[in-house]
Amino acid sequence: MTGAKGFTLMEILIVTLLFALASTILAQTFVSFNKLQRRIESASSLAQDMRFATEMFVREARNKSINYAAYAPGEAASSTVLHLLTTGGTEDISVQSGAVCADPSGANCLALSVNGGAWNPVTSAHVNVRRFNVYIRPTDSPFTPVSGSYSSNLQPVVTMLLDMQYLGANASDTVSLITQTSVASRLYQR
Secondary structure: OOOOOOOOHHHHHHHHHHHHHHHHHHHHHHHHHHHHHHHHHHHHHHHHHHHHHHHHHHHHHHHOEEOHHHOOOOHHHOEOEEEEEEOOEEEEEEEEOHHHOOOOOOOOEEEEEEOOOOEEEOOOOOEEEEEEEEEEEOOOOOOOEEOOEEOOOOOOEEEEEEEEEEOOOOHHHOEEEEEEEEEEOOOOOO
């Protein structure tokens, strides 16, 4: 048959190969974009928790006094708990784990306790607090006179180091952030 219209077997195979190659490239691009989207969502969620925890810490440390009596001598220099005095009692900020966090992933959370009561989580689920350190200067209260004079004329400054990690469903979704900030109390008692 001369003049028959249609495609040869070779033409069909080439077109099929090109279509399969284009489909594979598009599928890989789609999968990569989905992974990137999940990672961006994880980073966004972690950044939001980090901002919230940092703002809460700054607000609490700035507007309350350091509870120097809650620290052993020299412990205020570096601690994992921030002890504060409020007008109604005490307030503590610390890393907690287990039932306090109510996180199915078993993550450690940053928590707040008022007047020695129950710990309330500050960070959300799937956010693991890997490190929370508090550094206080001066290490002794500058507001309590010792032998008729004050041990320091420095305004108390609290520095916080916070290392948090978002625990995603996949290992590739895990994101970490570290922040450090210093806060001077607005309360000067002399």
